Each structure stands twice: as structure tokens, then as C-alpha cells.
Amino acid sequence: MSLLDPLVAKLASIGSLSATDRDLLLALPIVSRLVAANQPVVHQGDKPKTSVLIVSGMLARYQELTDGGRQLVSFHLTGEMPDLHTLYIRTMDHSLVALKDSVIGHVPHDAIHAAVRASGSLTALLWRSTLIDAAIFRQWMTNNGRRGPVAGTAHLLCEIMLRSRTAGNVDKDGACEMPFNQQQLADALGISLVHANRTLKALKERGTAVIERGRLRVMDWDALRAAAGFDPTYLHLQDA
Amino acid sequence: MSLLDPLVAKLASIGSLSATDRDLLLALPIVSRLVAANQPVVHQGDKPKTSVLIVSGMLARYQELTDGGRQLVSFHLTGEMPDLHTLYIRTMDHSLVALKDSVIGHVPHDAIHAAVRASGSLTALLWRSTLIDAAIFRQWMTNNGRRGPVAGTAHLLCEIMLRSRTAGNVDKDGACEMPFNQQQLADALGISLVHANRTLKALKERGTAVIERGRLRVMDWDALRAAAGFDPTYLHLQDA
DNA sequence: CGAAACGTTGAGCTAGTTCAATCCTGGTGG
């Protein structure tokens, strides 16, 4: 039992993790703390000397605009490191916030750098994880752009469900956690709060998917997938 | 004189490149070819065994939607490697196209892997370049989302100008290449062709910036920057 | 119970879309 187990599991899910690399990971120093829902973790402009590991819970990243608007750019599940990129990019161009009560761990850059120096295969795996992040950004760009609000919403729901599934976070009645409020959902899709609400309502009424009490339940996966034009290739879960 | 010189220059512009690493780069095998404007280079679904280096010219990446719509997700200048990520992510989730007549080189993954194994500092620099790519994606997401069409367009123009400047591609009257047609610009911003046209017109009439004959000329940088809410931090040109 | 945060709904309005015509430019063949 280590705080780092979720990281090991996450990396194993996107590629093959050797025993040596696993041990390197488990030897990383880590300091954990609790973060309450809606509390900031790292701020736009910061130059952190550690990277955050989500031990449990869910975080999101967002950019703050000059006019006060917000753009969510990603969400992150247990085992992920939302600001791994600060290893090679000093200053944060966005902020990190907890979507629900979470336990996070801080891992010093120095230690990660040492691990990376020690193992080429571990480097490859961590690099790969940042590349998958980028692939997700591209899809979100399309969610905000050409895909349009309805398909974009459906696409986001597909992604949440699939990523939760591979993280083993889907319960028996096919629901997974989704602690976004509708404002945050709107900020992730670049639409208004009211429109987000109406889009969700439409999906519910068509018997496709519902969000209730912070959980997403997909009632008709094929319909949701079709509405989204969802192709899971971009999550690159298989092709390591 | 090597086909790889632009790559050396590009990497030197985002971090410090040791003599050893430079020599590793210059020793990479590369096969070049000409690509005419609007010709495809790599296709969504491909599993390339090489990565593309832009020796000269300009390329763009885009996703094709089921309804025929397109989303541009990035553009790339001389010296960049638009599909470096295929090193660790097998299948392309988007396509690569030439925006103008270009010379590209194919560099085998094997050779890059070997170079990466040989030098930790080179690994860091290449990794960093993909992380900067991701930072740009985040901004484009915002361009397509919360920033809105006007500010989004201005932001894109700022980025093009600044990236061209650091690549040394700005001529004396302050103009740089921008071989997008208006449809492509619209596809990059998730707006209609007509609206893209009108937004450009407005920027021109306000004396901010013009695009003429495939070149972008910024007449009032401060005004453009203000309209965009542009903060160049995300390009991470200084903080290596 | 009461307060606060979040979700839902209606109504009017506007930014941005679609459709369709026209103009401009560079390139080609005669």
C-alpha cells in the first residue's frame, strides 16, 4: 500500500510497466494532503517545483480570461499527474482546482528527473502520458469548435465514461463519478450555463444519458456514441 | 548545410542545445521530398514509422468530423516536427496537410529513439517541444471556446506573428507569411467562413492587422494584443 | 429551519449562421 499505487496503475493502463520501473515509481518521495472541492491547487503563473499526483478524487485545469470567463481545459482522475508538464515547462499557463474532495500528493521534480534519468522505458511512458493528454486537448478543441454544443457534450460524456471505466471507477448500474456542476460543464464546452442545462435535458429525454447527484449514467451507449461521433482511438489505450 | 539545420535552430530557440546534442541531431537520417500546397502528408488512422520535419514551408494538422466538418488543430513552421508524438503514440488521430509548397523530411522513429537513448538532455528538449505544442492546444481550445470569435482571431494572429518572429520569418515591413485561406482560418477557430471574413475585415478597418496575398501584417501590435488578451507566456520561449 | 449553492424554465434578443450572388486575382491557353 503506497500513495503511489494509483500512479503505477495509471501508467500500466497506457503501456507496459516493467518491474524495475514500477519500483522506481514506488520509491518516489511524496507528500500528501487533502484538498476540498473547489479549492485551488496550483495557480496560473506559479512555477512549481513539484508535480501533483491525484491519490484519490478528481481535479480540473482551467484558464482564466481577462473578462472573467473561464475555460476548462481538462479533468483528471485518480492516478494522473495533471501538471507533469511543469517538469520541462516552468510557468503554469493555467490553474488547477479540485472538483471534489481529493487527496493529492506532491512529488518533487528533482526526484522525477532522477527516475527519468535512470530509466529510458519509464521516460517513454511518462512522455507518452503527456502526449495522450495532448490528444485529449485536440478533441476538446473540436468540442469547443466544429463539433458544436450537442455533439461536443456527448463527446465529453463518452470520454468521461471511458476514462472512468479504464480506471475501474464504474459501478454496477453503469454509472461513474462526474462531479462537474453545470457551470463547469459549460466552461469546458465554451457554451452558456443555460444551454448546457438544455443540452443535458435533451440527452436525458432521448434516453441517452443522465447526470444525477454528481454521477453520470449512460443509458444508451450506442446512441451517445453516435451523437458524439466518438472514436476512442485518441485515448490510445491499446496501442502502446 | 544540412536538411536538419532548421530542427537544430528550432530546438535551440526553446532551450539550450549542447554541441553533443546538436551533433546527434545532425547525424539523423532523413529523406526529403516536396509537397505541394494542399497536399496531404499523413492521414488520420495512419501508423507512421517516421516523423516529419519541416525543412521549409508550412503545414497544418486537422481533424475530420463525420459530418464533413474540419477542425484545424495546429499549424507548423520550418524546423518543427508536427507528428513527433507518433514516436510514442502509434496511430494518428488527425491528418497533416501542407498549407503551401513545402519541403519535408522523414526521419525514422528508430533513429530518433536511438538519439533519445543516447542523450537525456536531448530527450528533455524534444519532450519539451511536445509540451509546448500541448500548451498551444490549450490556447486554441480557448480560441474555439470562451475567448469568442473576435478575440480568438486576434489571438491566433498574435501567435502566428510571434512564432514567425522567433523563427526569423518576419520581413522589414513587419509582415510574416500566413498562407491560410479564409476557410482554413474559420476551421481553426470553429466559426463560419463568412464570419471569419467579417472579423478580418473589422480588424483591418480598425487599423489593427491585415492579411493580404498570404501575408499577415500587424499595424498596431498593442491593439491586436489587447483585443486578443494575448499573453505570450504559453509559448514558453524563455523559461527553459 | 434557513441559507447557500445548484438546477430548471420562460421569454426576448443578438451574434453568428446559411444561402446565394458578385467581385477579384493569378494563372492558362490562344
Place this chain on the structure above:
DNA sequence: CCACCAGGATTGAACTAGCTCAACGTTTCG
């Protein structure tokens, strides 16, 4: 050199998706 053509740029006009504003309902939790 000029007529012609194709791709791109520009414009107008009608339409509508999505926004804003504002009210009201619901859940959660101290």
C-alpha cells in the same frame, strides 16, 4: 497581349441557434 477560368474573397439578406436576463424550484447541509 488578351480572353477566359478557377479558387478565393466579399457582400447582402434572411434566419436561427444560442445567449442573456430573470425568476423560480430543488437539494444539501449546518
